[in-house]
Amino acid sequence: MSSSSLGLSSEQTVKLLQFQDLTGIEDLSVCRDVLHRHRWDLEVAIQEQLNMREGRPSLFATEARPPAVIKDHVAQQIFSDDDNPDPNFRGGFRGLFVFVVNFVFSICYNFVSTIPSILFSIFRGDERRIVTDPLGDVMNFINAYSARYSPHPVFYQGTYSQALNDAKQELKFLLVYLHSDGSSDTPNFCRHTLSDPNVIQYINQNTLMWGCAVESPEGYRVAQSVGARKYPLICVVVLRENRMTIVGRIEGACSGELLISRLVRVLGDNEVYLVRARADRFERSLTASLRAQQDEAYEESLRADQEKERRKQEACEEEARKRQMETDLAEQEKKRKIDLVNSKAEMALRLPNEPPASDPQSMSFLFKFPCGARLERRFSISDSLEDIQNFVFSHPLSPEEFEITTHFPKRVLECSGETKTLHEMGLKNRDVLFVNDCNA
Template sequence: MTSQRIHNFGSPLSKSALRVISINIEGFSQDKADILSDLCRNTQCDILCVQETHRDANQSRPHILGLSLIAEICHPKHGNAVFAAPGVSITSAQCVSTDSGVEIITVVTGFCSVTSVYKPPGSPFLFEATDNFNCQQIKVVVGDFNSHSLNWGYRSTNADGQAVEDWAELNDLTLIHSPKDPPSFNSGRWKRGYNPDLIYVSSNISSQCKKLVCQPIPRTQHRPIMCTIEPIVRPITVPFKRRFNYGKANWEQYSESINTALSNLPPMPQNYDRFVDIVTTTARKYIPRGCRTSYIPGLSKESTELLKRYEQSFDRDPFSEDTLELGIKTRAMDLEDNAMGLTQEQTDKILQFQDLTGIEDMSICRDVLQRHQWDLEVAIQEQLNIREGRPSVFATEARAPPVVHDHIAQQVFTDEAPEGPGGVRGLFRYVVNFVVSMCYSTITSVLNLLLSFVRNDDRRLVTDPLGDVMGFINSYTSRFNPHPVFYQGTYAQALNDAKNELRFLVVYLHSESAAETQNFCRTTLADNEVIQYINTHALFWGCSVESAEGWRVAQSVGGRRYPLLCVVCVRDHRMTVVARSEGSCSPAQLLQRLRHVVADNEPHLAAARADRVEREMTARLRAAQDEAYAESLAADQEKERRRAAERAARDLRAQQDLQRRQQEERHKLDLVAARAAMAARLPPEPAPGRGTVVLLIRLPGGERLTRRFTLTHTTQDLYDFVFSHPQSPEDFEITTNFPKRVLARGASNLLDVGLKDRDVLFVNDVNA
């Protein structure tokens, strides 16, 4: 795996394949046309579909600056039109108006077809395809469908929604919709949002399509929706930034210069700024800097070639079968190499991690950072620990993963035996040696088992495995140098690290009693090529079989001759001993064996890495889906809570209104009963004669009452008479005409208050 730098400025993959905007304009006007012109120019729209133009055929053709009218269906209440940008080549355009009123316009470009649909409210959805609807394999269908379905945010699915879903399935179309998108229609009547405006695309390009709900347009309740079709693979652009190149730093001069400058600087708080200046100046002097502009991490040679072919095919026809197939292959290889989906911040961290550690393989950098939740400092510290042979942060488990010994598939290397005669004698010798070896192994195993019941072996008691390993490393280093970097941890820790990092683990078991050990350590393990190869491709763990930890591992791997080297790696999801080298061998032989083993088992590690990447991507996708579902559920619950609150408020108001009406009704009934009772208690009207007066009484509503009273009747009798009339106010006062004065109710008779025959009195509503 290598990383390659490419400049994607001007690349066909840096732009969208197609942008289509759909809007129910609710009546075409020049002001709205100017707004649509600005929208299409700012979004670089290729095709614009407009529904509800409300334009009669006798009116002038609609005009949008920067776009050309391709096709139109005129209707004074409905209407449908399609516009195209100057650079879009239209090969055909056809229109259909169904008997149910559904308006359909299909325009065909050199690569795909775009269809604008308008279904009037209340009309059934009956799609009648134009003759050119199936001219292209790739289809984009947009418009106002005026249909309800759970799939695009309604509370239920009606007959039109089911018809739309059946039509889409029949034509292999996929809905582009997200519950996170704002509604495309905000009802002024119902005060809530809906999604009658839909986008359907061919299923084989649905993963490339994105939906965007644009800002609302004045004097229309609909919002424009835009469908953007992106390339399957797009480069990642990294900002132009200067960085230190730590791999080419002169660390000896840097350290010497720092030590000299800081020797005369007292460690006091006021000297902190001076300390920073010294470090910065020295770093600029001895650590070179470089720049990176546009970067695609982890491009292998194969994926680079695929990317170039995809670019060329995408430039010719972005929707051809060859282009889609190349894009899928490129993305699949890119996913295998890079896991993709990296944010700008994660890409920067990968580049910094590569600079600081010198690891050229970008996929390894990504994997290490992902294991540490993208904590750059912790990931770098782990790599420093590994280079020094220390356990990583994953090696805290005290228990080792189970190790499988596949004796059939395991490769076993031994010293080369002198060549003997071939033919029947050679075959006979091979069979005899094989039988003797098997018998020897079985007999020794049985004897060791029997002796274990008779004598105690202190090596069975592993009390300090880390002490055994560190004691061997210190002893080995003092006697033999140089050597590969030993893993400074227990066998269990080494297995855990190799499993988590998906690396090879080379296990070396040392025996002082073996005659070949001294020569093997001084020549083979001290060879520079062997050291470099082991340090680059594997973790190296070693221990003496004379110690408890070494003896336990020797029993586990089943070695018979020493020095013994075993190679362990992940195979079929289990740690497996894939090779064993028994006895001494030359550096060239060991290198050949290791390279052979690595080449045979690298596909298993690659498959494990790909499986891990796929699991991580699946987990991220599931987390994103769970997050979107949780947000949608929370939004639905909030809507339901608001609706419940509104219903409770409406019910409370209705209950209060009912109580008020009932109270008013009871009050009216009580008032009628009181008036009837008052009328029954009134004294009879006297006959005309001396001592009587006729009074004219005018009510607030204009009614006139005439009544004869005796002069001995009281003002209370006058008030009772007025109250008994159905049209009188409930609370009132009686006044004279001129001079105006209020007649107080009470025991005063009419003579005392100065009333005369034919006087006119006025009834005034106190509450008016």
């Protein structure tokens, strides 16, 4: 399976190949699954694999609500030392006789060995049923086993519950080894079978192995849960159809070669469930990733739409504010012009009366407005310059702000604090006065 078929980016592909090179895991889908669970943190994923190879629990190991173990009696493969080829069995009457003798001996032995156990349990009570330190029971077994039998496969250094959780999370086969010093087959099985280098290599590469002595509370509890009948016992547990299921049992002693062949058969028959679980898990993660991307894209689109709507709203509000401002300014301008017209009208009413042309005390002035209009008006020589300015202001053709200048010599007629008559201002009859717009 190529990395491109796994739906990975170039960066993820590089990490996948590095992880495979450092861990030696051949299946790329397994490597991808491990990296995905660790959020593609290469360092954490590698350290986790090294921890598991040394038997230490992973980050996922927990004793809270361990998965239930199903004993599938129909699909479960059971191997016993009775299945071992007997060189004395040649068929016929002799073979039948040997079989009957062995069968009777087995029944008698089991009956005789069971009576002391029953009596012992009666007088001892239920002390073995009370599990107070499951991790201590496991570590005591590992230390005692390592002191007596070496080498051996890597034993999981955690409780049975932790081993189940790790096997389920890591999608690995879990070998549950139940050790009993009371079984006559145990020493030979430990010294030869579990010490076989080929057995050790196969178990370490393909499974997690958890072991405990049935004489301890933790081992006794597990033995009762799996229905142990004969020791040494190896149970093969795997995630099958979303349930941790016992798919194989190897009861009693056997050779290393036979143990490997049995494990190969059980693991091979049930590997499809792990492959299916990995595919389902990847499909779920891919679906969740796509959903997260879709949600992110939707949120981004929503934020963009909201931002667009906000800008549009701000533009509309700004446009409304400008229109309102223009309306207010127009109203103010309209009011100002009305006030100006009213002011001109009031000013015209306050102007001194125009003297008759026959009055010798009158002076006539010609006013030229910026628009080109000419206007002649008579004033009394006793009138002031302010009267002239008021006259110009009150006229409809007058600019709002203006100044009055003489023709020659040109000078600006300004009202000072001292009130002077037209005569005192030096104005003469028939003078031409220019009205200039100050805002022009």
